[in-house]
Amino acid sequence: xxxxxxxxxxxxxxxxxxxxxxxxxxxxxxxxxxxxxxxxxxxxxxxxxxxxxxxxxxxxxxxxxxxxxxxxxxxxxxxxxxxxxxxxxxxxxxxxxxxxxxxxxxxxxxxxxxxxxxxxxxxxxxxxxxxxxxxxxxxxxxxxxxxxxxxxxxxxxxxxxxxxxxxxxxxxxxxxxxxxxxxxxxxxxxxxxxxxxxxxxxxxxxxxxxxxxxx
Amino acid sequence: xxxxxxxxxxxxxxxxxxxxxxxxxxxxxxxxxxxxxxxxxxxxxxxxxxxxxxxxxxxxxxxxxxxxxxxxxxxxxxxxxxxxxxxxxxxxxxxxxxxxxxxxxxxxxxxxxxxxxxxxxxxxxxxxxxxxxxxxxxxxxxxxxxxxxxxxxxxxxxxxxxxxxxxxxxxxxxxxxxxxxxxxxxxxxxxxxxxxxxxxxxxxxxxxxxxxxxxxxxxxxxxxxxxxxxxxxxxxxxxxxxxxxxxxxxxxxxxxxxxxxxxxxxxxxxxxxxxxxxxxxxxxxxxxxxxxxxxxxxxxxxxxxxxxxxxx
Numbered sequence: 001x002x003x004x005x006x007x008x009x010x011x012x013x014x015x016x017x018x019x020x021x022x023x024x025x026x027x028x029x030x031x032x033x034x035x036x037x038x039x040x041x042x043x044x045x046x047x048x049x050x051x052x053x054x055x056x057x058x059x060x061x062x063x064x065x066x067x068x069x070x071x072x073x074x075x076x077x078x079x080x081x082x083x084x085x086x087x088x089x090x091x092x093x094x095x096x097x098x099x100x101x102x103x104x105x106x107x108x109x110x111x112x113x114x115x116x117x118x119x120x121x122x123x124x125x126x127x128x129x130x131x132x133x134x135x136x137x138x139x140x141x142x143x144x145x146x147x148x149x150x151x152x153x154x155x156x157x158x159x160x161x162x163x164x165x166x167x168x169x170x171x172x173x174x175x176x177x178x179x180x181x182x183x184x185x186x187x188x189x190x191x192x193x194x195x196x197x198x199x200x201x202x203x204x205x206x207x208x209x210x211x212x213x214x215x
Numbered sequence: 216x217x218x219x220x221x222x223x224x225x226x227x228x229x230x231x232x233x234x235x236x237x238x239x240x241x242x243x244x245x246x247x248x249x250x251x252x253x254x255x256x257x258x259x260x261x262x263x264x265x266x267x268x269x270x271x272x273x274x275x276x277x278x279x280x281x282x283x284x285x286x287x288x289x290x291x292x293x294x295x296x297x298x299x300x301x302x303x304x305x306x307x308x309x310x311x312x313x314x315x316x317x318x319x320x321x322x323x324x325x326x327x328x329x330x331x332x333x334x335x336x337x338x339x340x341x342x343x344x345x346x347x348x349x350x351x352x353x354x355x356x357x358x359x360x361x362x363x364x365x366x367x368x369x370x371x372x373x374x375x376x377x378x379x380x381x382x383x384x385x386x387x388x389x390x391x392x393x394x395x396x397x398x399x400x401x402x403x404x405x406x407x408x409x410x411x412x413x414x415x416x417x418x419x420x421x422x423x424x425x426x427x428x429x430x431x432x433x434x435x436x437x438x439x440x441x442x443x444x445x446x447x448x449x450x451x452x453x454x455x456x457x458x459x460x461x462x463x464x465x466x467x468x469x470x471x472x473x474x475x476x477x478x479x480x481x482x483x484x485x486x487x488x489x490x491x492x493x494x495x496x497x498x499x500x501x502x503x504x505x506x507x508x509x510x511x512x513x514x515x516x517x518x519x520x521x522x523x524x525x526x527x
Contacts, residue, residue, distance in 0.1 A: 033285060036233075043245075080242075210253060
């Protein structure tokens, strides 16, 4: 099989001496078709905000990633997508996993990242600390993979906007108490702002910046 | 109706990746599509690749389709509403060969519909994706040739120029003369070109349950309209938006509320109007609907377009 998957393998080794492949967990079993399948799920999550979408067959990533988080990362990240990781996820195992399977640059400053990977939402940076895009290029804003302890049972908000027929109720658990206030600011500066994929287990919920959340 | 995927020659064995594009390109386009969905109507620049057919034949739509299509999909391709014209046949065959997906002419059976210049008459459903081939994504281009200026006008929602151009139509012709590529506002924020679909199809974009994706290959732009999004055709209070109307019905199936094509029958001024959506018309005829024209005229039409209508 001739598949251009070789591009996803990092071509340079780091100053630390390359990638530590001990305990490296496998990536997608079928890179071409798995990533297509997961992308369509992510697309339908983004197109129908607030509606949980299952990712059956999502891979077991390294601790602390849930399968849905790992699937989203492997589907969307590559050497053109700088990634910022929060402190609790930033382990040598996770860095090796993402470097090996995605080859994405891992950046220290959240403002310079195209993607943010957050596994400890309670201590996450404020939304304004991620790239917001510019008036003329709102697409240059960050997408966050925000792993939460549960997609239900938290404080409920009512979502409305493009992709939602009337309204949808969304109640993720484990978010910091400022989150929905920050989201009002985020949605208020549309078309600027970040877009979020909430992940938990093997499910994902999309929340683009165009969506209003009323608490 | 659905044609199974070809089994004979595997594309992967032939040296192509699934759905032609390489994985790196697909990921780049996929990230752009997600941003396009997040900012409805905004044109996301993307690294357009060369496709094995010239610009203007749907390279943008094909790149979008190639990035989203999978083995579970069923594809329908239309060109001006018809499933059986050159562009549609070739693009359908391209994906049947490179992605080994089943293809169909029935709108309801398709999970992805790629289209050139029409929205099917049958309503689209939730879960379906319609991919438009876009020749010129910038609705302001005819009024402002400079890309830098157009970008600023979008950034600051400065769309007065477009209203002036529609007003000039009214001043000159007494009505808005634009009949295709009729500009729309998406989610009350971005002015968007609906691609050269007739304005007849504009109302179908509003509050549509399906996801709408737009790909422009030469101009290298992708934009999107999520399901259930407000898409408003520009107009004035005293000159409200109106769609085309015909005095005749479809000569073959008798449909009263479809977009009709004019077909010249002879050199003595004879003509007929037929549905532009070929599958919709065929299905109605199969259901027993008949237009006003005699069997002879239907045969003359069949001879003219080379279509098979012996049952009509």
